[in-house]
Amino acid sequence: MKILLTGASGQVGYQLERSLQALGEVVAVTRAQMDLSDLGQVRDVMRTLRPGMVVNAAGYTAVDRAEREPALAFRINAEAPGLLAREAAALGAPMVHYSTDYVFDGHKSGAYVETDAANPLNVYGQSKLAGEQAVAAGGGAHLILRTSWVYGTRGDNFLTTMLRLAAEGAALRVVSDQAGAPTWSRSVADTTALMLAQAQAGGPGWWQQHGGIYHVASAGQTSWHGFAEAIVAEAGIDCTVAPITSDQWPATATRPRNSVMHCGRLTQRFCRLPDWREALRLCLG
Numbered sequence: 001m002k003i004l005l006t007g008a009s010g011q012v013g014y015q016l017e018r019s020l021q022a023l024g025e026v027v028a029v030t031r032a033q034m035d036l037s038d039l040g041q042v043r044d045v046m047r048t049l050r051p052g053m054v055v056n057a058a059g060y061t062a063v064d065r066a067e068r069e070p071a072l073a074f075r076i077n078a079e080a081p082g083l084l085a086r087e088a089a090a091l092g093a094p095m096v097h098y099s100t101d102y103v104f105d106g107h108k109s110g111a112y113v114e115t116d117a118a119n120p121l122n123v124y125g126q127s128k129l130a131g132e133q134a135v136a137a138g139g140g141a142h143l144i145l146r147t148s149w150v151y152g153t154r155g156d157n158f159l160t161t162m163l164r165l166a167a168e169g170a171a172l173r174v175v176s177d178q179a180g181a182p183t184w185s186r187s188v189a190d191t192t193a194l195m196l197a198q199a200q201a202g203g204p205g206w207w208q209q210h211g212g213i214y215h216v217a218s219a220g221q222t223s224w225h226g227f228a229e230a231i232v233a234e235a236g237i238d239c240t241v242a243p244i245t246s247d248q249w250p251a252t253a254t255r256p257r258n259s260v261m262h263c264g265r266l267t268q269r270f271c272r273l274p275d276w277r278e279a280l281r282l283c284l285g
């Protein structure tokens with residue numbers, strides 16, 4: 001089976017290109033071959049390639065910049081995934097799409113379940129919620145995997161930023177009033193592959209029974225400050241991390257204070273991701 005993978009240069013996409021190999025022929029396209037802001041090109045690629053499955057790991061992920069570029073964020077995160085979903089449905093191809101903890105407003109005191117009402121606080125979250133809705137409205141078989149605080153040793157992310165700042169000897173100041181679950185990009189990719197292997201074995205009725213939204217995040221929770229402290233500790237860097245409040249960090253976009261997601265639906269049917277601290281250890285090991 002031909003699997004169209006978008007966003008292969010990104011954190012999750014890079015891992016997916018490896019994790020999906022066992023499932024079929026992975027055709028990884030870059031922005032140069034399929035720019036999600038160009039809907040005509042998206043349609044052309046889908047109609048030329050005619051994939052048997054679409055895994056959309058591309059996304060507009062610049063949370064602060066999205067406040068200044070809402071139209072572009074919505075085109076890439078909502079309109080293009082909607083088009084991919086409609087084109088995939090026309091081909092009878094299932095689609096996997098990724099979403100975010102930032103669809104929630106953070107006002108809940110416990111962990112969010114899949115059926116909790118979404119109410120994003122920022123443009124990025126709004127565009128991702130619109131993307132979820134567009135993929136579901138596409139009418140085909142789909143999985144929407146919401147993950148959170150993704151990191152890895154490649155590219156720009158919170159882990160690599162903290163390691164760089166600590167190595168430069170910078171005084172680390174990190175917000176301690178936002179709770180979430182840091183999630184290793186490899187955990188997301190491996191979980192996706194595990195779910196899709198079961199889908200392939202399950203036959204046509206599988207998507208009807210098991211499709212829809214899943215929360216896919218590390219077990220446990222921490223704050224960005226707790227994550228930063230763990231990063232320097234695991235990396236063996238002698239450096240203090242000062243806790244600050246969100247108000248003390250200059251940010252354009254408002255982030256949810258609590259975006260911890262309950263992963264019970266995933267755990268009951270498929271697997272449990274490692275605890276965030278254990279995953280960090282594995283990532284840096």
Ligand SMILES: NC(=O)C1=CN([C@@H]2O[C@H](COP(=O)(O)OP(=O)(O)OC[C@H]3O[C@@H](n4cnc5c(N)ncnc54)[C@H](OP(=O)(O)O)[C@@H]3O)[C@@H](O)[C@H]2O)C=CC1
Nearest residue numbers: 007009010011012031035036037058059061098100147150
């Ligand atoms: N990062 C995180 O903390 C979280 C991410 N997610 C979601 O997971 C998914 C994957 O995110 P992640 O891997 O972390 O993101 P990255 O920012 O690491 O990668 C994004 C990918 O999308 C590609 N991309 C961006 N714009 C376009 C475009 N116009 N056309 C084609 N490709 C484009 C990038 O290509 P290029 O290299 O050319 O820019 C890159 O390959 C996204 O849907 C994201 O919203 C969910 C929760 C947390």
Ligand SMILES: Cc1cn([C@H]2C[C@H](O)[C@@H](COP(=O)(O)OP(=O)(O)O[C@H]3O[C@@H](C)C(=O)[C@@H](O)[C@H]3O)O2)c(=O)[nH]c1=O
Nearest residue numbers: 061063100101148149150158161173174175224249255
């Ligand atoms: C670099 C840095 C950030 N911060 C704060 C800013 C922010 O509140 C928090 C996280 O910063 P970042 O900008 O790395 O993270 P942010 O862009 O908010 O990360 C989000 O990205 C999108 C794509 C998602 O989907 C989310 O799940 C989440 O991972 O830490 C500090 O307090 N000190 C620092 O030195």
